[in-house]
Structure formats: C-alpha cells, structure tokens
Amino acid sequence: MTLLPADAARLETLRQQLAAQRRELAAIVAQLDADLRLVPPLGDVQWQGPARRAYEMLVDGLRNTLRAGTASLRSAERSTATAASTLAGYGR
Amino acid sequence: MDGDLVISGGGRVTVATDELLTQAAGLVQLHHDLRAVTRRVQAVTTRLSPEDLRRADAPVSALAAEQSTETALLMLGLAEKQAWLTAVALNTAIQGYGRAELAAEEFAQQLGARLGYGVGFLSPLLLLMAAPTLGFGVGGLVVRGLVSGEGPSSTFRDIGDWLLENNSVLTNPTTVALIRAAMGSTDDALGGLVRLPASVVTQLGDEGVGLTGLGATAAVAVLLAHTAGMLQESGVVAHKTTTSRTGAPRSLAERVARLPSAGAAAGEQVRIERYRRPGQPDAFEVYIAGTVDFNPIAGDEPWDLTSNINGIAGLPAGSVEAVRAAMDDAGVTPETPLVLTGYSQGGMVASLVAASGEYTVQGVVTFGAPSGLVDIPPEVPVLTVRHTDDLVPALGGYDVGHHALVVERELFANRDVPMGVAVPAHQVEYYEETAALIDEAGSPQVRAALHNLDEFAAGAGEVESALYLARRIPMDVSDHGR
Numbered sequence: 031m032t033l034l035p036a037d038a039a040r041l042e043t044l045r046q047q048l049a050a051q052r053r054e055l056a057a058i059v060a061q062l063d064a065d066l067r068l069v070p071p072l073g074d075v076q077w078q079g080p081a082r083r084a085y086e087m088l089v090d091g092l093r094n095t096l097r098a099g100t101a102s103l104r105s106a107e108r109s110t111a112t113a114a115s116t117l118a119g120y121g122r
Numbered sequence: 123m124d125g126d127l128v129i130s131g132g133g134r135v136t137v138a139t140d141e142l143l144t145q146a147a148g149l150v151q152l153h154h155d156l157r158a159v160t161r162r163v164q165a166v167t168t169r170l171s172p173e174d175l176r177r178a179d180a181p182v183s184a185l186a187a188e189q190s191t192e193t194a195l196l197m198l199g200l201a202e203k204q205a206w207l208t209a210v211a212l213n214t215a216i217q218g219y220g221r222a223e224l225a226a227e228e229f230a231q232q233l234g235a236r237l238g239y240g241v242g243f244l245s246p247l248l249l250l251m252a253a254p255t256l257g258f259g260v261g262g263l264v265v266r267g268l269v270s271g272e273g274p275s276s277t278f279r280d281i282g283d284w285l286l287e288n289n290s291v292l293t294n295p296t297t298v299a300l301i302r303a304a305m306g307s308t309d310d311a312l313g314g315l316v317r318l319p320a321s322v323v324t325q326l327g328d329e330g331v332g333l334t335g336l337g338a339t340a341a342v343a344v345l346l347a348h349t350a351g352m353l354q355e356s357g358v359v360a361h362k363t364t365t366s367r368t369g370a371p372r373s374l375a376e377r378v379a380r381l382p383s384a385g386a387a388a389g390e391q392v393r394i395e396r397y398r399r400p401g402q403p404d405a406f407e408v409y410i411a412g413t414v415d416f417n418p419i420a421g422d423e424p425w426d427l428t429s430n431i432n433g434i435a436g437l438p439a440g441s442v443e444a445v446r447a448a449m450d451d452a453g454v455t456p457e458t459p460l461v462l463t464g465y466s467q468g469g470m471v472a473s474l475v476a477a478s479g480e481y482t483v484q485g486v487v488t489f490g491a492p493s494g495l496v497d498i499p500p501e502v503p504v505l506t507v508r509h510t511d512d513l514v515p516a517l518g519g520y521d522v523g524h525h526a527l528v529v530e531r532e533l534f535a536n537r538d539v540p541m542g543v544a545v546p547a548h549q550v551e552y553y554e555e556t557a558a559l560i561d562e563a564g565s566p567q568v569r570a571a572l573h574n575l576d577e578f579a580a581g582a583g584e585v586e587s588a589l590y591l592a593r594r595i596p597m598d599v600s601d602h603g604r
Contacts (some may be wrong), residue, residue: 048180051170055166058159068148068149070149084211096156100194102191102193103194106190106191110184113184
C-alpha cells in the first residue's frame with residue numbers, strides 16, 4: 031500500500047498519540063497495582079460478629095472492583111500497543 | 123487483640139489496634155488515589171475520542187482500547203466510592219468500640235466508687251465479724267514465727283516467695299483493671315469510713331468535681347505515715363557524674379535505651395542531653411529512671427517509695443526536686459525547648475515537671491508510669507506506653523486527661539509469664555521491646571507522635587550527654603539548710 035505524504039504524516043501523528051496513551055495507561059496500571067496493596071487483608075480483621083461480616087463484604091467488593099478496573103486498563107494498554115504497531119506497519 | 127498495640131486517647135474516643143487504624147488510614151488514602159487516577163483516565167479518553175479514531179481511520183484495536191478504558195473508568199469510579207464507604211464503616215466501628223470502652227470504664231469507676239464506699243462504711247462491722255478469723259490467723263502466724271525461730275519476717279518472705287512463684291496472678295489484665303478500680307475508689311472507702319454521706323463523697327470525688335480522689339487519699343496516707351516516721355520527704359542534691367558526646371535518638375526504642383539504669387552500681391537516675399542546633403536555641407532531652415528503693419522509710423535514695431507516694435499525692439517529691447536541680451545545673455531555663463522521657467516513677471516525674479507549667483515542654487513520653495492523676499496541659503504532646511498486664515501504671519488510678527496518646531499492649535498474651543520476677547510486665551527491657559514495635563506502627567496517630575519526637579531531635583548537630591546522681595540530704599542537714 032502506498033501512502034500519500036499527508037496520510038503518512040497523519041498516521042504518524044496518530045501512532046505517536048497512541049504510543050503516548052500506552053505509556054500513560056502503563057503508568058496508571060502501575061499506580062493501581064500499588065493502590066491494591068492499600069485494600070486491607072481480610073484474614074487480619076480483629077473483631078467478630080455481624081460488623082466483621084459486613085466489613086468483609088465491603089472489602090471484598092472493593093478488591094474485586096479494583097481488580098476488574100485494573101484488568102480493563104491492562105486490556106486497553108495492550109490494545110493501544112497493538113494499534114500503535116499496526117499503524118507503524120502501514121508505512122512500510 | 124493478642125499482644126497487638128492498642129491505640130486510644132489523643133483527644134479522640136477511638137480505641138483500636140494499630141493495624142485497624144492503619145487500615146482505616148489506608149482506605150482513605152486509597153479513596154484519594156482513586157479519585158486522582160480516575161481523572162488521569164478521563165484525560166486519556168478525552169485526548170483520543172472514538173470519533174477521532176474513526177476519522178483518522180485507526181485500527182480496530184485502537185477502538186477496542188477506547189472501550190476498555192471506558193469500562194475501567196466506570197469500575198474505578200465505583201471503587202472510589204466503595205473505598206470511601208468502607209473507610210467510613212471501619213471508622214464508625216472503631217469509634218463505636220471506643221465509646222463502648224469509655225462507657226465501660228466510667229461504669230467500672232462508678233461501681234468501684236460505690237463498692238469502695240460500702241467497704242469503708244461497713245469496715246468496722248466487717249472487722250468485728252472477721253475478728254475471730256483474724257485472731258486465729260495472727261495467732262497462727264505468731265506461733266509459726268516462734269516455732270521456726272525466725273519471727274514474722276519469715277511469713278512476709280513466704281508471701282513474697284508465693285508472689286514470685288505465682289506472678290501470673292498479678293501479671294493479668296483483669297487483676298490490673300481491678301487494681302486500677304480499687305485505686306480509683308480509695309477516696310470513697312475513706313469517705314465511707316468517716317461516715318460522710320455517699321452523695322457528698324461522690325460529688326467531691328473523681329466522679330464529681332474531683333476535689334478528692336486517689337491523690338487526696340495518698341496525701342492522707344502520707345500524713346498518717348509521718349506519725350510512724352515513714353514517707354518523710356527531705357532535701358535533695360543532684361550532681362553531674364559523667365559527660366559524653368553522642369548522637370540524637372532515632373527511634374522510640376533508642377529513647378528507652380537511654381533511660382539510666384538507676385539500680386546499677388553507679389546509680390545515676392537522670393540523663394540530660396543537650397542539643398546544640400546551629401541558628402537555634404539549644405534544646406534538651408531528659409531521661410528519668412524508675413524506682414530504686416521500695417523502703418517506706420526514706421534513706422539517701424530519692425527514687426524511693428516516699429517520692430512515689432508523695433508524687434501521686436501531688437506533694438513535693440524528692441525525685442521531682444532532684445530532676446529540677448539537675449535540669450537547672452544542665453542549663454535548662456523556662457524558655458528552653460524540652461522533651462521528657464521517663465520509666466515507671468520516672469514517667470510520673472516527667473509528667474509532674476511538664477504539668478508544673480514552668481518549662482517549655484514540647485513532648486512527654488512515659489513507659490509504665492503511675493501518672494494517671496497528673497493533669498498535663500493539653501498543648502503538651504504526651505505519648506503514654508503501658509502494658510495492660512503491668513500493675514504499676516494502675517497504681518496511679520484512672521487517667522484524668524484524655525489528650526495523651528495511649529499505646530497499650532498485653533505483653534504476655536502469647537507467651538508464658540517468666541518465673542522469679544514479681545512484676546515481669548513492668549521490666550524496662552520489655553518496654554524497650556514494645557517501643558520497637560511502636561517504631562514499626564503504621565497508624566497516623568502513632569506516626570504523628572513519633573514524628574513530633576523525631577522533629578525535636580532533628581537538626582541536633584552535636585549532642586552532649588550528662589548523667590546525674592541524686593541523693594537525699596539527711597533531715598537534720600536539710601533542716602539547717604532551710
């Protein structure tokens with residue numbers, strides 16, 4: 031496929047934008063991995079009864095949501111990397 | 123909560139382990155982090171919208187990335203709210219527990235007061251009823267002393283030996299709580315004994331306006347003891363024995379390690395460290411040892427029972443005067459920034475010096491101190507460390523102030539009580555162990571207290587350390603000196 035110079039420049043700009051997006055997503059994922067450590071471990075809760083069970087449910091829900099959010103961002107990072115390398119292939 | 127650090131006070135009603143407080147702070151931090159992360163993800167989606175990608179004829183994977191990012195945004199927004207909700211729930215539970223603890227303590231105090239009054243009121247009758255038993259008991263002891271040829275001292279030795287062998291009875295949080303309740307109700311017992319109306323005793327005592335209380339009872343005990351030549355105060359002198367150069371302490375455990383070993387051969391009771399800080403006035407840290415002599419008749423050692431009881435009574439105490447004299451010699455003035463650290467009686471002395479309002483005290487740290495009655499001004503940061511199975515702090519009764527940050531630990535929750543020591547949980551080496559745990563604590567309350575101490579020591583270019591030995595002046599000599 032032969033690209034016109036204007037198209038090549040446009041695709042290169044897009045590729046650079048996607049590369050920057052990938053880097054930003056990777057940084058956010060690293061931040062979320064660190065934040066996941068702030069979610070309290072369940073085994074260490076030091077009281078008994080209904081309050082403890084309610085607390086466990088809240089902590090469990092928080093951890094699952096945070097993991098799901100992080101997984102989505104990881105997926106976005108991978109897709110962005112794929113898109114950037116696809117665009118890089120157009121010019122060859 | 124076996125052996126965990128339990129944090130209370132600091133002007134709040136919360137009572138919780140360091141771990142739970144750390145978790146609560148972590149959840150709040152997570153909430154703030156997630157809010158910031160959500161903004162960053164929003165910025166990513168704004169920079170390259172799906173329309174932009176379609177117009178630019180971007181690969182399908184770029185659109186997939188956009189969809190995943192949108193999903194993540196929803197999840198992170200939800201997680202942010204969950205983190206906040208969980209933090210609120212945990213803090214509510216902690217405060218609820220704190221309020222319950224406070225209510226339980228107030229209830230125990232009132233119950234103890236009523237029981238104390240009843241015991242005092244009925245004591246003549248109780249003595250009458252117990253007279254036959256007491257008579258047999260005393261008679262038995264006298265006969266036993268005569269038969270063994272050792273006199274009554276052997277019986278007291280046997281009691282001491284029994285306590286050494288059964289020290290787990292004394293080294294128990296329940297026993298300690300009972301002792302604290304008993305100490306808190308001594309004024310009520312006295313009121314009952316002299317037949318004051320119960321309502322008057324309650325109004326005058328700790329549960330009322332606080333005119334009477336453990337301090338007043340201790341003062342009465344001092345007056346009565348004077349008639350038998352006991353608990354009599356004297357003049358004191360303090361002189362510098364050694365000086366050295368050192369560095370500033372970098373942890374709470376290092377502060378405990380700097381407490382003088384007053385029971386050792388040299389016997390110094392006070393260490394004063396002078397911080398020379400370029401461009402700032404010199405600052406001082408004072409480390410004060412615990413009781414050395416438990417004899418009720420004062421000898422030449424000011425760190426004795428006489429100072430203990432007089433200190434609790436709020437009367438002039440030899441050890442307090444000795445610390446003042448040592449500080450004066452070291453160059454401490456009313457304007458000098460000062461931090462006081464004390465163990466056992468030393469903690470009470472540190473608290474009394476801070477409460478005098480005569481010095482610029484920027485921190486007080488006590489370990490196992492019977493200083494509950496000492497009302498330190500709220501602007502002075504106080505860190506109180508005590509073992510819940512150490513009975514010595516309980517001898518000071520209930521805490522009158524609530525601004526001190528109290529860190530408690532049940533020392534022998536997970537291990538056997540060592541034999542051969544009457545009050546093992548009071549040993550300074552165990553307080554050093556607890557101090558090391560506090561150094562590792564993560565709760566914001568403890569970190570703030572340690573930060574205050576670290577800030578004080580920071581910038582100390584040069585530290586001059588001096589040890590002081592104090593001695594009582596014999597009564598006739600001190601009388602002449604007045």
